[in-house]
Amino acid sequence: MAGCKRIKKLTAELIPICDASALEERGKGVRFPVTAGGEEATGFVVRFSGLVRGYLNRCAHVPMELDWNEGDFFESSGLYLICATHGAVYAPETGRCEGGPCRGRSLRRIEITEKDNQVFWQPDEYVRPARA
Numbered sequence: 001m002a003g004c005k006r007i008k009k010l011t012a013e014l015i016p017i018c019d020a021s022a023l024e025e026r027g028k029g030v031r032f033p034v035t036a037g038g039e040e041a042t043g044f045v046v047r048f049s050g051l052v053r054g055y056l057n058r059c060a061h062v063p064m065e066l067d068w069n070e071g072d073f074f075e076s077s078g079l080y081l082i083c084a085t086h087g088a089v090y091a092p093e094t095g096r097c098e099g100g101p102c103r104g105r106s107l108r109r110i111e112i113t114e115k116d117n118q119v120f121w122q123p124d125e126y127v128r129p130a131r132a
Ligand code: FES
Pocket: 059, 060, 061, 062, 063, 064, 083, 084, 085, 086, 087, 088, 100, 101
């Protein structure tokens, strides 16, 4: 049984999101459809400090999407992700809320892989592929 689990982990599903070149450092993000806890939702990816970071697009304050304008996740300095609704700011590296009404809470991370000039996400027990 343990062997089966190991094989399952090695063959984890990678779902394509976009070309790696679509994500500029601290630039616009790319959204992608998911289900989260069985509900339709979106995830998003942005590039920060060279790496692609992925999160569920759901504020830790009230479960609303962060981007007021589609794909705009960074605030004006480019140092934080921001929720457009009440201004919570999140550290792009960790998803931790650094200011605003949900201080100390975090965005839900989504596992991201960048390879062969493509960006992929990996489902987990809570964030699953969107229903067809
Ligand atoms: S819904 Fe995001 S800060 Fe309130």
